[in-house]
Amino acid sequence: MIKVAVNGYGTIGKRVASAILAQPDMTLVGVSKTSPNYEAYQAQKMGINLYVTKESLKEFEEAGIKVKGVLEDMIKEADVVVDATPNGVGAQYKQVYSSMGKRALFQGGEKANVADVSFSALCNYDEAVDKRYVRVVSCNTTGLLRTLCTLNRVSKIAKVRGTIVRRAADPKEVKKGPINSLVPDPASIPSHHAKDVNTVLKDLDIVTMAVVAPTTLMHVHLLDVTVSSPVTKEDVLSVLSSTPRILLASGKSKVSSTAEIVEVARDMGRPRNDLYELVVFEDSVSVRVNEVFLMYAVHQESIVVPENVDAIRAVSGFADGRKSIEMTNASMGIGKGYLV
Ligand code: NAD
Numbered sequence: 001m002i003k004v005a006v007n008g009y010g011t012i013g014k015r016v017a018s019a020i021l022a023q024p025d026m027t028l029v030g031v032s033k034t035s036p037n038y039e040a041y042q043a044q045k046m047g048i049n050l051y052v053t054k055e056s057l058k059e060f061e062e063a064g065i066k067v068k069g070v071l072e073d074m075i076k077e078a079d080v081v082v083d084a085t086p087n088g089v090g091a092q093y094k095q096v097y098s099s100m101g102k103r104a105l106f107q108g109g110e111k112a113n114v115a116d117v118s119f120s121a122l123c124n125y126d127e128a129v130d131k132r133y134v135r136v137v138s139c140n141t142t143g144l145l146r147t148l149c150t151l152n153r154v155s156k157i158a159k160v161r162g163t164i165v166r167r168a169a170d171p172k173e174v175k176k177g178p179i180n181s182l183v184p185d186p187a188s189i190p191s192h193h194a195k196d197v198n199t200v201l202k203d204l205d206i207v208t209m210a211v212v213a214p215t216t217l218m219h220v221h222l223l224d225v226t227v228s229s230p231v232t233k234e235d236v237l238s239v240l241s242s243t244p245r246i247l248l249a250s251g252k253s254k255v256s257s258t259a260e261i262v263e264v265a266r267d268m269g270r271p272r273n274d275l276y277e278l279v280v281f282e283d284s285v286s287v288r289v290n291e292v293f294l295m296y297a298v299h300q301e302s303i304v305v306p307e308n309v310d311a312i313r314a315v316s317g318f319a320d321g322r323k324s325i326e327m328t329n330a331s332m333g334i335g336k337g338y339l340v
Helices: 009-022 037-045 052-062 073-075 090-097 120-126 139-151 192-199 233-241 259-267 305-315 321-332
Strands: 002-007 026-033 049-052 080-083 103-106 118-119 131-134 157-166 206-213 219-227 246-249 278-281 286-288 291-298
Touching: 002 073, 002 305, 009 026, 009 037, 009 080, 009 305, 009 321, 026 037, 026 073, 037 049, 049 052, 073 090, 073 305, 080 090, 080 305, 090 103, 103 233, 103 305, 118 120, 118 305, 120 131, 120 139, 120 321, 139 157, 139 219, 139 233, 139 246, 139 278, 139 291, 157 192, 192 206, 206 305, 233 246, 233 286, 259 291, 278 286, 305 321
Parallel strands: 002 026, 002 080, 026 049, 080 103, 103 131, 118 131, 157 206, 246 278
Antiparallel strands: 157 219, 219 291, 278 291, 286 291
């Protein structure tokens, strides 16, 4: 059993912790919290061991939340630490993980040089095997890489031009905007997403542009992908529909928006309405000789969760990427084919 600790129990950390509890080959040592908020109370109710920073011990005591120990105690117990602290904080913890001789995963909010390799399971699982530090790329980059490494199996990709419509905030975030504006973010082109894709697909010719929209549900990407030989729409739909972690939203199902996709996740009884799969709007898929166009939605809160699970196995020396992906998918009910 791989012993895993989760440092930072927020949007990503809580989902990764739940996913670890579902794995047959992993145990959850515990999670860390810095403030005794509702997430800490909920973790306590779920019987998850809570560890806190030394400075916040008293605050937790006063709030009546039982803690198992301090952060260092949790790290000591673990084989792998999943760092899910806010952007930039993970890099500050690297020294702690390294001084305690622990392997660690970082998230996409960290700079790529925090780790030995940036990771996307369908693209480069093998590169992460036995590495000490792996960075699971951001939600948008995971969406891009999952799509591109899948299309690459139809015909080698020559060029990608993409537009990213970013959700403004996660549903739980109360202080973020915009609430009535579309904001180029960044206004400069290419957006950082293209550069991030290049941390995994190093020589790919890719340009991305991004705009933030006042929604909290999902991101949407609009891609124009040039491949190196003529392909058909059927070729593209066939590979998209047969790849686990990708779902097609068909026109006939009347799922035509991110609102309806999230409603399907609710109807499916998915924990926290999560959709670990990329959701491609089937009607958007079109082909002009060797140019493929498509639109898809990315559930930002959960798409990186199965990637974290696979990356835990990879850094622990589990060399069979295909098998890891299968185990993760089976344990989390992750599908392929059609959304409904
Ligand atoms: P979050 O703010 O929801 O959670 C971060 C957690 O870390 C919070 O519980 C916070 O209390 C805790 N924390 C803060 N400082 C800490 C410290 N010094 N030590 C330990 N814990 C501390 O953030 P998030 O959205 O889960 O993002 C975490 C990482 O995942 C970031 O790198 C982010 O870029 C990346 N990511 C986020 C999303 C998303 O949509 N939310 C998607 C993919 C990747």
